[in-house]
């Protein structure tokens with residue numbers, strides 16, 4: 277279990293993706309973007325719009341989860357990014373790097389591509405070329421697609 281949770285709203289995610297797009301501008305234009313499924317899909321769509329990039333490829337990576345969603349095993353590429361070849365001129369987008377294992381396997385497949393993500397935990401930082409915000413290793417990031425608003429009873433009505 278993570279010690280902390282950081283909730284990212286749709287607004288915040290959109291702002292952070294635009295911030296990343298802006299930081300990526302001087303490195304472009306890119307031949308195309310490779311989205312790392314599934315978490316990289318929405319950030320990649322926002323960044324592709326800002327960079328006016330229309331060639332979008334995906335690399336499908338699956339980490340077969342353990343008992344809890346926060347336990348992950350070795351990631352496996354189940355669909356390669358064929359259109360990106362060795363990655364030259366391409367931008368890889370994921371939502372975050374945590375252990376860095378996903379980024380490592382994706383970069384091995386596309387060694388010449390530039391890797392960028394929104395959030396980076398310390399262990400993942402060496403595996404990304406760029407990120408927007410650092411998050412501590414003991415924080416679990418809750419993305420808007422993983423969460424829903426929930427009724428919370430008033431404090432006065434909660435039993436001890």
Ligand SMILES: O=P(O)(O)OC[C@H]1O[C@H](OP(=O)(O)OP(=O)(O)O)[C@H](O)[C@@H]1O
Nearest residue numbers: 313314315339372373374375376377378
């Ligand atoms: O640095 P790591 O420890 O490898 O963790 C980061 C990866 O974990 C999450 O994906 P996940 O495997 O949960 O799958 P999803 O993107 O399909 O939700 C996230 O989207 C990153 O791709």
Ligand SMILES: Nc1nc2[nH]cnc2c(=O)[nH]1
Nearest residue numbers: 374415416417418419422
């Ligand atoms: N949603 C989510 N998925 C992850 N995969 C690895 N780390 C994380 C995290 O902090 N949040």
Ligand SMILES: [Mg+2]
Nearest residue numbers: 313314315316
């Ligand atoms: Mg992912």
